[in-house]
Amino acid sequence: MSPSQPPVIVVGAGPVGLLCALELARRQVPVIVLEAEPGTTLDLRAGTFHPPTLEMLQPEGVAEAMLEVGLKVRHWQSRDREYGLIALWDLDLLRHDTPYPFRLHLEQHRLTPILLKKLQAYDHAQVLFGHEFIELTQDSERVRAVARHAQGQVEIEGSYLVGADGGRSAVRKSAGIEFDGYTWPERYTVVSTSFDFEPLGYADNAYISDPQQWLAFFRMPDAGPPGLWRMTMPVTDELSDEEVLAPAFAHRAINRIIGAADGSTYPIVHQSVYRVHQRVAQRFRVGRVLLAGDSAHVNNPLGGFGLNSGIHDAVNLGEKLARVMQGSASTDLLDLYHRQRHTVAMEYVQTLSVKNKKNLEEKDLPTRLARFEELRQTAADPVKARAYLLMSSMINSIARANAIT
Ligand SMILES: Cc1cc2nc3c(=O)[nH]c(=O)nc-3n(C[C@H](O)[C@H](O)[C@H](O)COP(=O)(O)OP(=O)(O)OC[C@H]3O[C@@H](n4cnc5c(N)ncnc54)[C@H](O)[C@@H]3O)c2cc1C
Numbered sequence: 001m002s003p004s005q006p007p008v009i010v011v012g013a014g015p016v017g018l019l020c021a022l023e024l025a026r027r028q029v030p031v032i033v034l035e036a037e038p039g040t041t042l043d044l045r046a047g048t049f050h051p052p053t054l055e056m057l058q059p060e061g062v063a064e065a066m067l068e069v070g071l072k073v074r075h076w077q078s079r080d081r082e083y084g085l086i087a088l089w090d091l092d093l094l095r096h097d098t099p100y101p102f103r104l105h106l107e108q109h110r111l112t113p114i115l116l117k118k119l120q121a122y123d124h125a126q127v128l129f130g131h132e133f134i135e136l137t138q139d140s141e142r143v144r145a146v147a148r149h150a151q152g153q154v155e156i157e158g159s160y161l162v163g164a165d166g167g168r169s170a171v172r173k174s175a176g177i178e179f180d181g182y183t184w185p186e187r188y189t190v191v192s193t194s195f196d197f198e199p200l201g202y203a204d205n206a207y208i209s210d211p212q213q214w215l216a217f218f219r220m221p222d223a224g225p226p227g228l229w230r231m232t233m234p235v236t237d238e239l240s241d242e243e244v245l246a247p248a249f250a251h252r253a254i255n256r257i258i259g260a261a262d263g264s265t266y267p268i269v270h271q272s273v274y275r276v277h278q279r280v281a282q283r284f285r286v287g288r289v290l291l292a293g294d295s296a297h298v299n300n301p302l303g304g305f306g307l308n309s310g311i312h313d314a315v316n317l318g319e320k321l322a323r324v325m326q327g328s329a330s331t332d333l334l335d336l337y338h339r340q341r342h343t344v345a346m347e348y349v350q351t352l353s354v355k356n357k358k359n360l361e362e363k364d365l366p367t368r369l370a371r372f373e374e375l376r377q378t379a380a381d382p383v384k385a386r387a388y389l390l391m392s393s394m395i396n397s398i399a400r401a402n403a404i405t
Contacts, residue, residue, distance in 0.1 A: 018119055164293050
């Protein structure tokens with residue numbers, strides 16, 4: 001790498017931006033991360049990590065640090081509100097496929113400080129908080145980013161720029177990249193409670209189908225055992241955000257799940273409501289600008305593919321961009337990044353997250369019953385169950401990306 005080569009600019013110090021920067025820094029590539037917020041953000045978002053994601057987080061000891069505080073989830077359930085437990089999935093069936101045959105539950109906001117600390121250990125990595133990216137220009141040699149900070153504006157020159165600035169990505173807009181797809185009509189709400197669902201037979205992760213209101217259940221580590229139970233469910237437009245965020249909504253939801261009388265109340269720790277989209281950027285590369293994570297693709301949370309696939313982008317891109325920066329590969333390698341990760345975003349993440357949603361909300365009883373039977377038969381047969389888990393735990397998506405050359 002020539003000493004006069006400017007750094008790679010990464011916009012966004014979310015998990016994807018920080019990891020992409022770390023992948024570059026550990027290969028001696030200088031990086032500057034621009035983050036609009038004054039520090040890493042705290043909002044409650046992703047929380048489940050699949051086996052291949054943990055494998056990718058191994059080299060710098062990030063997976064090890066996560067394992068110290070996260071919750072290992074070996075079993076997860078397919079359930080139905082009316083019919084109860086349909087299938088129990090044992091991730092240990094993947095023990096010959098991965099060193100991490102489980103899901104790891106850990107709050108996203110506890111991953112970013114781990115990544116930040118690892119990144120800041122490199123002298124050639126700089127993280128500028130309070131720097132909001134505004135716009136970019138590029139030519140055949142360089143890319144220039146304008147950022148706003150408390151004292152005014154600054155222009156930073158880079159060799160390449162990675163947009164990891166989330167679903168509303170200003171980088172994507174400034175580069176003129178279309179974000180194709182749609183927004184679901186219903187909002188999703190998340191409720192966290194210390195009420196313990198384990199004695200009622202719930203595994204630490206469960207997906208519960210229901211024609212009126214499906215549920216996704218996750219026990220999260222929080223500050224330590226016994227942790228908190230987090231539920232995600234859809235809400236229709238009849239309720240305002242205010243009504244959904246009222247504790248009474250959460251109490252009613254829990255009463256309905258456990259079949260308790262109306263009026264019973266529970267300790268509610270957190271509630272949020274948000275809109276859900278299925279969108280993929282048309283290009284993950286335009287010249288010297290690359291997109292990764294939510295800036296490149298967004299999807300509903302059913303299956304836990306959003307952040308996991310963003311991490312897969314960050315690792316794929318970090319390795320390729322480092323080789324291009326070091327002169328050991330041509331820029332064509334960056335088009336391969338687009339082909340691999342765009343294909344997986346479309347064929348795998350979009351397709352499977354939409355299918356998961358449709359299965360959970362299916363209204364036709366014969367179709368529901370036929371699906372239950374298929375799930376039962378699959379879970380009861382170790383060969384079929386392993387094939388199912390290779391798909392749901394994203395191992396197949398990595399193989400699919402690697403097969404594209
Ligand atoms: C409620 C909820 C639950 C979810 N659950 C799961 C789950 O269980 N499993 C899963 O895999 N995924 C889940 N997701 C999705 C997951 O949270 C996202 O995929 C993930 O946050 C993407 O990471 P990112 O780094 O690409 O973007 P973000 O986390 O959005 O980070 C982007 C960063 O860029 C910064 N930024 C934005 N604009 C600018 C700018 N102009 N200049 C500088 N900085 C900027 C932001 O402040 C932020 O720090 C969930 C999402 C939500 C909302």
